[in-house]
Amino acid sequence: MTENLWPVAQQTVAATLSWWIARHVIHHHQPVFAPITTLVALNTARGGRGTNAVRFVAGVVAGVLVAEAAVALLGPGYPTIALAVFLAILAALVVGGERVTMAQAAVSAVIAVGTGIQAGSNRVVDALLGAGVALVFSQLLFPAHPLALLRRAESGTLADLAEALALTVRAVDGGDAGQREWTWEHLRAAYARLAELGEARADAGTAARRSPVWWGRREPVERESRYAAGLDLLGASCLTLTRTVLALDPGRRADFTPAVAELSRTLRSLAAAPGDHAVRQRAAERALGAAALAPALADGEAAETAAAATGVTMVVLDVLAFVGVPADEAREAVRARTTRVRVGAPPTLRWTSAPRLGGGSRRGA
Secondary structure, three states: HHHHHHHHHHHHHHHHHHHHHHHHHHHOOOOHHHHHHHHHHHOOOOOOOOHHHHHHHHHHHHHHHHHHHHHHOOOOOOOHHHHHHHHHHHHHHHHHOHHHHHHHHHHHHHHHHHHHHHHHHHHHHHHHHHHHHHHHHHHHHOOOOHHHHHHHHHHHHHHHHHHHHHHHHHHEEEEHHHHHHHHHHHHHHHHHHHHHHHHHHHHHHHHHHHHHHHHHOOOOHHHHHHHHHHHHHHHHHHHHHHHHHHOOHHHHHHHHHHHHHHHHHHHHHHOOOOHHHHHHHHHHHHHHHHHHHHHOOOOOHHHHHHHHHHHHHHHHHHHHHHHOOOOOHHHHHHHHHHOOOOOOOOOOOOOOOOOOHOOOOOOOO
């Protein structure tokens, strides 16, 4: 609840400012659509607000232009509205096909045909004004922090994967089929988190490219985004580990419980502060310790047991890749069963356009 108050406050101030400018600077008699545009543009996830504003304006302009052409061709009437809406939505599909663009194109076409071309032109002015205010708020005054977007998504993904492994341990200990089903459900939830992480990576890249605050400082964002992409592999490895461990004979499953439990604790600690160097270093050491807890394979070991051991190794290597350990060094550490490994400093990105509030990072839009 508390974390949502800041975006709400931004939207409130921005919408009020749009209304004031439309009413007193442009002398618009009905400045309704300017604040509406601002609200719609800012009412999306951090990192996507600027893009949302551009999509909104594109839809409005497309709708009004198509409506003007339809009225000029057919004159006012029901067929004109039908044609204008149809062509406006098609035009929105051509310029990107996002839902907000399609909706605004259709609405603007209806307004332009139903209430007159002048109303449509006024709506374009309102949209440009409202989007301009939204862009000032989202790109200049309160831009999203690209690394904060990534770290928030990383934290949620790691926490879900940690819980899935913890449930795997409980399923092994309890031997309950319902517990196993719960584990699979949680793994599916973790995969949904991975989809959100992909969106966060895209939003972070957009914020780094488009906000003047971050121009020329994209390298840390791109590096962390590559680390975050590795969580897709970590998710697949956790699924493999769960499947292979639960497929073992009851007497052999318990041999893997210490390693799986330690990996769960490792991911949970990493989720608490994925951007902290000390936390990453400790996570690397704990992951390697978990690898050492896995039972050694004897000659002629069953294929199922070998698969479970490989699952442990895969999770460990993916954790090491996420925290920044070079692949060759990670493989050698696992082979040698050592916890001695060096983790590089994680990417950092500091505010420079405004003082940092209370010694912390400024809240992103």
